[in-house]
Amino acid sequence: MEESKKILEGFIPVAKSNAKMFGPNCEVVIHDLTHPQNSVMFTVNNHVTGREVGQSFDHLVKTVLQAEDFKEDYLASYTSTTEDGRTICSSTSLIRDSGKKVIGAYCVNFDVEALSQMQKFMDNFLPAQAEPRVEEAKTDDDVENVEEIVDQLIQQIIKNSVHPAMKRHEKVELIRFMDEKGIFLMKGSVEKIASLLGISKVTVYSYLDEIKNK
Structure with a gap:
């Protein structure tokens, strides 16, 4: 078994643990980026976005790598919308081998639609001024x-x-x-x-x- 496969398979228990801890609205996807055209090698709770083993990556370059907040090989708490209109909050962390080469990605997708509806309801009663966010420029x-x-x-x-x-x-x-x-x-x-x-x-x-x- 090649090194990269061993490393990526080592994240499967972590994925299962995360999904079980946060419940059925939490999907975890592991990508094998040594095979970009069919990078999805493992999923749990994949009803959240419908990701299937054998599919390719989607948001990695366009959303994650292009983001101003992508630093230290991860991007946390970015959102997307599913085809049926649900809001998904995601985080992606890259996985490297012993030679520091990127071989995979560990992605957590959380269906926050119910939470979003609750927040809108609460905002009607407890309006708050959000603090302006200061973004650091990429180095x-x-x-x-x-x-x-x-x-x-x-x-x-x-x-x-x-x-x-x-x-x-x-x-x-x-x-x-x-x-x-x-x-x-x-x-x-x-x-x-x-x-x-x-x-x-x-x-x-x-x-x-x-x-x-x-």
Whole structure:
């Protein structure tokens, strides 16, 4: 069993413990980022968001890594809305191996819809002025950390997909996957992907245009 798999499987008891402690509204998902295209390796209480083993990550790049508050490999208490309108409060922590390479993500998703409704009810009786929040700017180290994580994701995605007889439509679908996951939001991603695929930047942009036009 490879090291990364052993490390990630070591978090399964923690996931079960967290889910049991906080009840059925608490979902825990463990991602294996050495297999980005089907990164979900374990879920508990997955009725909260419907995450299934074998699916890919969704919010990691677009929401977590892009957030101003993402520091020290984690982002806590960010919210999203499900397709049926429920509010989900989430936290994501990255998992690294002994060589400090990012190999996974530990995600906790809590359905706070009932709490939100209760808070709205209480706010009608106990209005309060919220203290203004002061956000700290990302440091150069924070920016470099995010860039390194996305670089690893790009390399792993392409490593898992590229083969000598790769057809044009397969490359287009690979670009589509990375576009959907927010990879192209990162500066320099086009150049890196073009180099790893052995194609020009112009070709990558033409694939992106083709995807958007469809």
